[in-house]
Amino acid sequence: MALLEIDNLVASIGETEVLRGLSLKVEAGEVHAIMGPNGAGKSTLSKIIAGHPDYTVKSGDIRLGGETLLNKSPDERAALGVFLGFQDPVEIPGVNNLYFLRTALNAQRRRRGEAEIDAPSFLRLAKDEAARVGLDAGLIKRALNDGFSGGERKRNEMLQLAVLQPKLAILDEIDSGLDIDALAAVAQNAARLRAEGMSFLLVTHYNRLLDAFPPDIVHVLVGGRIVHSGPAALAKELETSGYHAWSQLEVQSGAAQAPSLHV
Amino acid sequence: MTSMNQSHALREDLAAAASGLNWPSRKQEAWRRSPVSSIKERFSLKQQNEAAIVSLHEHPPWVGEAWVGHVLKSAPQSEEPCMGQEGAIRLLWLGSSPLVVERLQSAENSAEVTSGGASALSVRERPESVTAILAKLHTRETLRMRVSAGCALELPVELLVTGASAQEQSSGTHFVCEVGAGACLTLVERCVGNISESRSMLLEFHLGEGAQVEHLRESSPADGGYLLSEVEVNVGAGASYRSVLFARQGRYQRHDVTLNLQGEGAKADFASVVVADSDSQAEVQVKVHATAPQTHSSMCHRAVVKDRGDVGFTGTVAVTGSAPGAEAHQSAKALLLNEGAVAFVKPELFIETDEVACSHGATIGALDAAARFYLMSRGLERAVAEALLIRACLLEPLTGRTSPAARWLAALVEAELGGNIDDAVC
Numbered sequence: 217m218a219l220l221e222i223d224n225l226v227a228s229i230g231e232t233e234v235l236r237g238l239s240l241k242v243e244a245g246e247v248h249a250i251m252g253p254n255g256a257g258k259s260t261l262s263k264i265i266a267g268h269p270d271y272t273v274k275s276g277d278i279r280l281g282g283e284t285l286l287n288k289s290p291d292e293r294a295a296l297g298v299f300l301g302f303q304d305p306v307e308i309p310g311v312n313n314l315y316f317l318r319t320a321l322n323a324q325r326r327r328r329g330e331a332e333i334d335a336p337s338f339l340r341l342a343k344d345e346a347a348r349v350g351l352d353a354g355l356i357k358r359a360l361n362d363g364f365s366g367g368e369r370k371r372n373e374m375l376q377l378a379v380l381q382p383k384l385a386i387l388d389e390i391d392s393g394l395d396i397d398a399l400a401a402v403a404q405n406a407a408r409l410r411a412e413g414m415s416f417l418l419v420t421h422y423n424r425l426l427d428a429f430p431p432d433i434v435h436v437l438v439g440g441r442i443v444h445s446g447p448a449a450l451a452k453e454l455e456t457s458g459y460h461a462w463s464q465l466e467v468q469s470g471a472a473q474a475p476s477l478h479v
Numbered sequence: 480m481t482s483m484n485q486s487h488a489l490r491e492d493l494a495a496a497a498s499g500l501n502w503p504s505r506k507q508e509a510w511r512r513s514p515v516s517s518i519k520e521r522f523s524l525k526q527q528n529e530a531a532i533v534s535l536h537e538h539p540p541w542v543g544e545a546w547v548g549h550v551l552k553s554a555p556q557s558e559e560p561c562m563g564q565e566g567a568i569r570l571l572w573l574g575s576s577p578l579v580v581e582r583l584q585s586a587e588n589s590a591e592v593t594s595g596g597a598s599a600l601s602v603r604e605r606p607e608s609v610t611a612i613l614a615k616l617h618t619r620e621t622l623r624m625r626v627s628a629g630c631a632l633e634l635p636v637e638l639l640v641t642g643a644s645a646q647e648q649s650s651g652t653h654f655v656c657e658v659g660a661g662a663c664l665t666l667v668e669r670c671v672g673n674i675s676e677s678r679s680m681l682l683e684f685h686l687g688e689g690a691q692v693e694h695l696r697e698s699s700p701a702d703g704g705y706l707l708s709e710v711e712v713n714v715g716a717g718a719s720y721r722s723v724l725f726a727r728q729g730r731y732q733r734h735d736v737t738l739n740l741q742g743e744g745a746k747a748d749f750a751s752v753v754v755a756d757s758d759s760q761a762e763v764q765v766k767v768h769a770t771a772p773q774t775h776s777s778m779c780h781r782a783v784v785k786d787r788g789d790v791g792f793t794g795t796v797a798v799t800g801s802a803p804g805a806e807a808h809q810s811a812k813a814l815l816l817n818e819g820a821v822a823f824v825k826p827e828l829f830i831e832t833d834e835v836a837c838s839h840g841a842t843i844g845a846l847d848a849a850a851r852f853y854l855m856s857r858g859l860e861r862a863v864a865e866a867l868l869i870r871a872c873l874l875e876p877l878t879g880r881t882s883p884a885a886r887w888l889a890a891l892v893e894a895e896l897g898g899n900i901d902d903a904v905c
Contacts, residue, residue: 266856269848290855291864299856306853310871310878316854319867324858359871359878376857 217282219244219415220265220384225276227264234260236440237276242384247416249426251451252437253459258419259303261437262388265417266300267293280384294320295327297383301373301390303419307361313372314342316360317379324380345378348408350401366393374405385409386417391425403428426451438462628659628687635665635695635884653681660687660715665884668696670706680708686718688742694722695884697891700729702757709735716742716771723876724763725888727754727895732761740767740774740802750779750876754895755788755820762791769802778809779876780824783869785816791823796830796837803834811841814872870896 220242227235234257242248250258264271265278267290278285285293308316322332333341346356351371361369370390377385387406391399406429410416418431426434426448434450435442436459443462444450624636638654658664670680686692692712700706706729712720726732738747751763767776782790796807813822826839846868854864870893877889 268852289861290852291858291860294856294858302853306847306850308850308854308868308871310873310875311867316857316867319863320854320857320859323860323863327858380857 218242219246219281220417221277221279221282222265223277223279225264225278226274227260227271227276228274229260229271233274234271234440235264238437238441239276240435240442242415242417244383244415245410245413246433247410247418247429247431249418249420249431249434249448249451250437250442251420251434251454253463256437256459257440258437259388260440262300262386262417262419265293265384265386266290266298291323292327294380294382295324299377299380299382299385301370301377301385301387303388303392305361305369305373307359307364307369309359309362311360313356313358313360314339317342317376320376321380342375342379346375348401349374349378349405350398351375367395367398370394370402371398374402378405378409381409382414384415384417386419388419389421390418391420391422399424399428423451423455436462624655625657626659626662626664626690629661630659631663635667637667637669653683655683655685656692657685658687658690658692658718661689662687663691665693665695665882667884667887668694669699670708671697671699680706682708682710684710684712684720686712686714686720686745688715688717690715690718692718692720693882693884694720695888696722696724697888698724698726698729698732698734700732702728702730704729706732708733709737711737711739712747713739713741714745714747717744718742719746719748721748722750723880723885723888724749724751725753725891726751726761726763727759729759729761731759734761734763736763736765738765738767738776740769740776740805741771743771744773744775745771746775748777748779751781751792752873752876752892753780753782753790753792754873755782755784755790756786758787760789762793764791764793764795766795767797767807769796769798769805769807771802773804774802775806777807778811780809780811780813781872781875782813782822783816783873784813784820784822787819787821789821789823793825793827794839795827796839798828798830798832798835798837800831803832805832805835805837807835807837809839811839812872813843814869815843815845816869866896 218241220240222238222240225235225238226233238257238261240248250261252258260271264273265285267285267288269290273286280293280296280298283296285296285298288296318333318335318338321338325332342356343353346353349371351368351374355364355368355372356375358364361372364372370393373387373390385406390402394402403425406416416429416431418425418429420426430448431451432448434446434448434454436444436450436454438459446453656664656666668682684692684694694710698706698708710722712722714720720738722736724734724736726734734751736749738749740747747767749765751765753761753763755761761782763780765778765780767778769776776796778794778796780792780794782792784790790813792811792813794809794811796809798805798807807828809826811824811826813824815822822843824841824843826841828837828839830837846865850868851861851864854867855861859867873892873896874889877885877892880886880889
């Protein structure tokens with residue numbers, strides 16, 4: 217049984233259908249990359265897996281470890297092991313970064329029936345992980361993402377990922393706004409977490425993240441469906457060929473049943 | 480000169496054009512503000528007590544003008560010392576009852592009280608450091624406190640104002656605080672408890688050159704209570720006034736704050752944190768008058784309104800032509816937690832000179848859905864996520880304030896928010 221299974225997912229926001237029969241399987245410890253043109257549904261897919269309330273799933277299913285996610289709230293999904301690294305993490309002045317993270321970790325632990333982490337242990341954990349992702353120790357004591365640069369916010373997402381230890385990490389354009397050093401730190405930490413068994417779903421436009429953190433499989437998402445999947449080298453081909461051919465194919469196929477391109 | 484005339488003409492043209500747009504006039508907008516003028520006239524502390532205050536000035540020392548009453552232990556016990564720091568000074572004001580000065584000295588909470596009939600009241604933190612002088616003026620009282628020039632009080636002075644007597648359905652209090660040049664003072668003002676009827680407060684601050692005052696205020700009248708509060712602050716050159724008001728409960732609260740930046744480089748930062756629920760109504764009006772060069776001011780208003788609560792905030796900045804280089808910023812945010820809750824926010828800027836930097840921002844709305852999803856995606860239940868967002872809104876003005884008094888006020892706000900967050904953190 218795959219860790220993540222998405223079966224023929226159809227979802228909409230308001231009257232607009234954004235996913236049109238998307239299917240995907242991710243095994244434990246695998247790294248998958250989702251690439252595609254703007255508006256293809258990449259970020260939508262990320263949010264739907266995490267349980268964003270603005271989207272309605274009309275048909276299909278999403279399962280994590282064999283358990284359906286569709287009837288679960290975002291916090292329940294998080295406790296089951298879903299983590300969404302936001303493309304644009306929100307800033308919340310007034311909420312201390314560490315306070316929030318410890319609250320979140322203990323909330324997940326309680327829901328899973330695990331013992332809560334005490335304050336000294338948590339502080340050690342958070343400081344160690346912050347050092348690994350290259351986040352300044354002063355920042356973790358500040359308000360959540362308040363006044364953080366784009367790169368600092370992404371590093372903070374990686375800190376949360378490392379502390380919360382989900383089964384599946386969905387990173388939505390984690391590479392945007394990162395300088396070379398920050399990208400290397402993100403990739404290095406992602407690789408470390410992968411080695412510990414974490415699975416990744418990377419949403420990205422660029423190869424520079426995939427060069428540093430190579431995926432097992434690359435999927436091309438066009439028009440709300442995965443239209444092609446292939447090895448890591450596919451990302452390089454896309455850089456050369458673009459999505460034009462796939463988009464044309466999608467236009468020709470119209471609203472036909474999505475091809476079965478499970479890997 | 481020609482350029483200035485053109486600029487002036489342009490402004491007048493724009494003003495004329497604006498007036499033709501049928502925007503609400505100030506008079507039309509006045510419906511939103513509660514009519515409190517008649518109530519104010521009943522107290523009219525400043526006017527009625529003016530003679531007494533002047534006479535105090537003219538006939539120092541003020542022996543014979545003041546008297547104090549019983550010790551704290553015989554006062555209503557509902558109010559624990561808020562700061563509880565050894566050596567802190569507490570001024571306890573019980574409506575029309577006598578005033579008590581207590582100096583917290585030891586674990587036994589023994590009180591050092593100057594008492595007696597007609598006697599002067601003097602509290603000395605260090606020689607010539609603090610002098611509190613009480614004038615008992617029957618039902619209308621005036622307290623004058625002076626902090627000597629150069630005196631840096633490490634511990635806060637607490638001004639506790641509580642209920643009016645049953646016989647006296649309304650009561651007024653007038654407090655004058657003079658802070659000498661270079662002196663530092665933290666004043667904790669608490670209007671709490673048995674304010675079941677109406678009460679009016681008038682506080683005046685006079686900050687000498689380079690003086691620094693931190694003024695932290697808790698305003699929590701009992702359910703059904705009415706409270707009118709006026710604060711007038713005159714800030715001298717290079718002096719700094721920082722204030723945070725935490726208002727909650729009561730039937731109606733009105734806080735008018737006037738900040739006069741009179742000296743070059745004067746600075747004033749005002750923040751209000753308001754929680755309104757049930758049928759409670761709270762209004763905060765802040766006016767900054769910048770009349771000297773290079774002044775700085777900021778206003779930060781945060782409110783959470785639920786049930787049928789009603790919160791209003793008007794922030795007015797007036798920069799005169801004699802105040803080039805003025806900087807004034809204001810930010811107001813109100814969270815409405817349900818239908819029926821009401822918030823009113825209005826920034827006003829009157830700028831009569833060119834070399835200024837002013838900004839304002841105002842938002843009214845429900846909880847940020849994106850922020851709520853972000854928190855829930857990390858594992859927080861919806862209720863906890865919402866509690867955190869409310870907490871974030873209310874505590875923002877206190878972020879970065881590290882003084883014990885500010886931490887005390889932050890703890891009060893936390894306590895107001897209930898146990899959801901603590902449950903999640905423990």
